[in-house]
Amino acid sequence: MPSPFVISAAVSDALNAGSPVVALESTIISHGLPRPRNLEAAQEFEEILLSAGVTPATIAVLDGVPQIGLDADGVARIANEDMVKASVRDLPILMAKKVSGATTVAATAYLAGKAGVRVFATGGLGGVHRGANVTFDESADLSSLAIAGVTVVAAGVKSVLDIAGTLERLETLSVPVVGYRTTNFPSFWLTESGEQIDWSVDSPAEIADVMASQDQLGHGQGIIVANPLPPELQWEPDEHDAVLLEALAEADARGIRGKAVTPFLLSYIVGASGGRSLEVNLDIARNNVRLAGQIATAWSALASNSAAHRA
Structure with a gap:
């Protein structure tokens, strides 16, 4: 069967090269901070890593697809759209219904591990x-x-x-x-x-x-x-x-x-x-x-x- 999740090109390239990658959850952005402060924070967290030579892998489920690494539009979506909190048990339901969700610590750790992101x-x-x-x-x-x-x-x-x-x-x-x-x-x-x-x-x-x-x-x-x-x-x-x-x-x-x-x-x-x-x-x-x-x-x-x- 095809892979159930999508790894961004930047994260995939870093993993293949053995370069450092850090996973970031999306619930802290969608539910933990008020708008528009949450988008600024999400961008800041990624920039902290990029400035240190580390590839950020923000994780979320967008339109039913678990994604490891988001582009700028994806980050903006988790900050600006009303999304459910997605734990591990919710992943198959979101996928089947093609619904978006912000991943909790549990779901982020699970998907990061499956993708080979270790931190x-x-x-x-x-x-x-x-x-x-x-x-x-x-x-x-x-x-x-x-x-x-x-x-x-x-x-x-x-x-x-x-x-x-x-x-x-x-x-x-x-x-x-x-x-x-x-x-x-x-x-x-x-x-x-x-x-x-x-x-x-x-x-x-x-x-x-x-x-x-x-x-x-x-x-x-x-x-x-x-x-x-x-x-x-x-x-x-x-x-x-x-x-x-x-x-x-x-x-x-x-x-x-x-x-x-x-x-x-x-x-x-x-x-x-x-x-x-x-x-x-x-x-x-x-x-x-x-x-x-x-x-x-x-x-x-x-x-x-x-x-x-x-x-």
Whole structure:
């Protein structure tokens, strides 16, 4: 059967040449930022990579076709059109119905892995939701990273989630988690969550070595690189804590339950923070895109050296 997805010429050429490539999700653009700021951000993220000699591979489903790498018109579409959020389970339905969708972390990692793109930059991961022991509400990001051989750079998970529960699930799924120059797992807007992780790495080259070792073992899981914001860029912790408590109380007062909780909390937090949380979101994304570009470059160099030695 023909391939179900399309790889752009720029991404295909880079992969064939062994040049660095970084996948970027589209949900952060379509649902995570207001218009027209979202288009500016999408273009900025790609430019950060291009200026570092890395090919960006923004991923989305357009008219039922999963696409790895978008042209300027494709990027504008995900920023300006109303699209559904597409997780892995939605992909075959969108394809059959020829509908467009912005890919979540789960779907982006899955498609990137299928296309051979090994590094992916996002803002924060989805995870185990508060009260999941009752609702069983857990992001598909976690189970997808258990099968997608992609290294994901993220600033941990949002503090509205159950961070300790998320780390426990990742351990159960045997997904390696390493902190970039830290052993304190970040909580998206904040540099530290207080939850400790076992391993840290000090350089992009060291992360590339972990990727190579993972390949040798043949496990197939992805790798999470927890990349905290520098303390001077994080949201002011006292304000963050106060707004989060206010948001949680409001959700409880309105009787919001299950899958509706997290979208409500995130929307409420943007308003209650006067937009400050969005500005931190952008700093997070930039920080992760830069590191992902460095990791992809180190991975490309390592792969090239290995091929030269085999020759």
